[in-house]
Amino acid sequence: MKNLLDIKGIKKHFPVRGTKDVVTAVNDISFNIREGETFGLIGESGSGKSSVGRCILNLISPTSGEMRYKGMEYSKFGKKEAAVIRTEMQMVFQDPYYSLNPRKTVWETVEDTLRVNKNLAATDRKKMTVDALAKVQFFENDYEKYPHQLSAGQQQRVGIARAIAPKPKFIVLDEPTSSLDLSVRAEIIDLLVKLQKDSGITYLFISHDLSTIQFLCHRVAVMYLGRIVEYGDVNEVFHNHRHPYSKALLASVMKPDPKIPRSDYRLSGEIPSPINLPKGCHLASRCPEVEAKCREIDPPFIDVGNGHFVNCHHAAPLEKERIPVTQKN
Structure with missing residues (x-):
């Protein structure tokens, strides 16, 4: 598969009001997202x-770095160029209620997304709105309802309809199921899978729900303090994780069978402040495997095989320890 998005070295700093300090939210990360795949981002809040x-x-706007969509570096596009890209890239937000305008009906919410395209005729706009709502199981008797008249699951379906209405190539799903009940969560996940299967949409799925990530995603990256510390095929990362943070994160997953042994791998200590990040590995103050060089030298990304990369001094390829897995296609 070709890369739809190429992200290289992006950083994002937020100024701290009244000081010269900055919060480092994103710290020099690079990855790519392939056409038609679901790429997961996991990590704690x-x-x-x-x-x-x-x-x-x-x-x-990123503080620095490069972002390419279909090979085009778009982060510094002007308004006209950005408008074209924006119709192909959409977002579904975490809280369905607060992401919808309470003064607008279901129909108005979805149709307004299409009004950005000034070249779209009213008849086409109507057809695309009906089509998007039908795909999320909303029909004519639902069109005039307001957000407060809908359940949380229905509200999120409206959010998804709004995102798919312009027929985008890429959607960012920012924890779209975290505020939903388990049964509704499963329905939304099934809907997202069906939409991708039918139209080939590419997803960036952001979540701390590890079971959903493992089910839905093809590849995954683990983030800690603004950095990607491990990435690769989702089954490789979940079963052959090498980074100490990934080990601790995945050890926290509850096992459905009490007979399955659980890892007791744990981190200790305080998380460093994103205003004053330490040099070297950001996990060094909490890591049970820390050595002197970890506190001084930034760890490199090490290829441990099968497209699996780990940002750790200790992550040498260890074929004997690898659990055989089936990679997702």
Whole structure:
């Protein structure tokens, strides 16, 4: 598969009001997203996942770095050029209620997305709105409802309809199921899978729900304090994780069978402040495998095989320890 997006060395700093300090939300990360795949970003709250998604969509401007869509470096596009890209890149937000305008009906919410395209005739706009709503199981008797008249799951379906209405190539899904009940969550995930299968949409799926990431994604990157610390095929990362942070993160997943042994791998200590990040590995103050060089030298990305990369001094390829997995296509 060809790369749809190429992200290289992006950083995002937020100024701290009244001081010269900055919060480093995204710290020199690089990755690519292939056409038609679901790429997952996982990590705890504050790791920079959502900031990455917003940078990619230019909702916030990266402090530095390069972003390419279909080979075009678009981060510094003017308004006209950016408008063309924007119709092909959409977002579904975390909280469905607060992401919808309470004064607009279901129909108005979805149709307004298409009004950005000034070349679209009213008849085409109507047809595309009906089509988008039908794909999320909304029909004529639902069109005049307001957000407060809908359940959380229905609200999120409207958010998805709004995103797919312009027929985008790429959608950022920013924790789209985190505020939903488990049964509704499963319905939304099934809907996203069907939409991708039918139209070939590419997703960036941002979440801390590890089971959903493993089910939905083809490849995944693990983030900690604004950095990607490990990435690769989702089954490789989940079963053959090498980075200490990934080990601790995945050890926290509950096992459905009490007979399955659980890892007791843990981190200790305080998370460093994103205002005053330490040199070397940012996990050094908490890592049980830390050595002197970890506190002084930035770790390189090491290829441990099968397209699996780890940002750690200790991540040498260890074929004997690898658990055989089936890579997702």
